[in-house]
Amino acid sequence: MSINSIINAGKTFHERRRRTNRIGDFMKHELRVSIPSLTHEQKQMVDDVWKGIHVDYMWFAFFNLFNEEGRDWTPLYIPSNLYYSIVDMHYTDYKGCATIEDKNFNSLFFYDVKQPVTVVRNIGGNIMDENYKIISIDEMHKRLSPDCSYVAKPSIGTGAGRRILIYKAGETAKFEEFIKYVDSFKNCVVQKFATQHEQLASIYPDSLNSIRIITFYRNGEAKALSTIIRMGAGGNRIDNATAGGCFVGVDKTGHLKNVAFNDYGERFESHPTTGVPFKGHYVPDFENLVKLAEKLHNRLVNFSKLASWDFAIDSEGDPILIEKNLSEGGLSFHQQCNGPLFGDMTQDIIKEVFDRKARLLSVVL
Numbered sequence: 001m002s003i004n005s006i007i008n009a010g011k012t013f014h015e016r017r018r019r020t021n022r023i024g025d026f027m028k029h030e031l032r033v034s035i036p037s038l039t040h041e042q043k044q045m046v047d048d049v050w051k052g053i054h055v056d057y058m059w060f061a062f063f064n065l066f067n068e069e070g071r072d073w074t075p076l077y078i079p080s081n082l083y084y085s086i087v088d089m090h091y092t093d094y095k096g097c098a099t100i101e102d103k104n105f106n107s108l109f110f111y112d113v114k115q116p117v118t119v120v121r122n123i124g125g126n127i128m129d130e131n132y133k134i135i136s137i138d139e140m141h142k143r144l145s146p147d148c149s150y151v152a153k154p155s156i157g158t159g160a161g162r163r164i165l166i167y168k169a170g171e172t173a174k175f176e177e178f179i180k181y182v183d184s185f186k187n188c189v190v191q192k193f194a195t196q197h198e199q200l201a202s203i204y205p206d207s208l209n210s211i212r213i214i215t216f217y218r219n220g221e222a223k224a225l226s227t228i229i230r231m232g233a234g235g236n237r238i239d240n241a242t243a244g245g246c247f248v249g250v251d252k253t254g255h256l257k258n259v260a261f262n263d264y265g266e267r268f269e270s271h272p273t274t275g276v277p278f279k280g281h282y283v284p285d286f287e288n289l290v291k292l293a294e295k296l297h298n299r300l301v302n303f304s305k306l307a308s309w310d311f312a313i314d315s316e317g318d319p320i321l322i323e324k325n326l327s328e329g330g331l332s333f334h335q336q337c338n339g340p341l342f343g344d345m346t347q348d349i350i351k352e353v354f355d356r357k358a359r360l361l362s363v364v365l
Helices: 003-029 040-049 057-064 080-091 094-100 103-109 137-143 172-183 286-300 332-338 343-353 356-364
Strands: 118-123 126-129 150-154 165-167 188-192 210-218 221-231 246-250 256-262 306-313 319-325
Touching (some): 003 080, 040 057, 040 343, 080 343, 080 356, 103 319, 118 137, 126 137, 137 172, 150 172, 210 332, 221 286, 246 332, 256 332, 286 319
Antiparallel strands (some): 118 126, 118 188, 210 221, 210 306, 221 246, 246 256, 306 319
């Protein structure tokens, strides 16, 4: 084995460990629910499915806490640590994704899809307009008005709502702070704040409530595996669960399920801030939204077989692509809301992913 191969193998292993430690630390220190021990029979069920693979029974106890009424206890959940460190990395060129996930490139890859209106970009310290034309700092400032609503966010190297700043029209006392924020770092995008459909705004109006669809490309086609909706809470304008929001599953017909959860395992039958029940709400034109996500995935299969898509539905009922996530796109909220991610495919996925090397890794990760 060459020196470069050894170095690359070391970097890959380090990345696997980072992912495992991140999710493990959260489970140990952030949960607000008690995870029960498995019975002997339940452990046997897990062992029968995950033969020869080291798994922590905690994951199966945790996810089964959220089983919908009528769904039996199941060993088909994917443990989060193995998903991020082995399954996701099996299906994803995570190094290649580091470039393609730049939000500033969404306008190029998805030129034919409705997206929030981009006002200015910063790509590697180069300030540009929406059409990638270089502009000056003064010109950038002229394009931003205190009478419009904006969202500014890093275009690379972010997640969980970190470093996102929202400015609402008319909050003039905060406008200078917003401008300074935009000036403060490279690689960001500033967009006009999108409106949203009354179906979703009526549950919680302060955030742009996004629809997260995970698609999986296998056997020559991309298919949606699971859909949830993320919403802010407590006056927060960001919808991420890690920012205090909640998430609720969406069934195959596009209707919201009756119970939502937050990152800490707590459950809600109505929105924790507005008190609006989730039951009875739906995603407008859901069938075509799913087809759109599946179609867009075909453009990215060289980078990842797993893709997570964030959409909003605007006031006209049209889908707006907010962003894509090709690496570490999120698992827990899907399995909490909708059950095992791969469903009946789980054992086929285990055989496909967990070769001898992956089985050895499962012991040390």
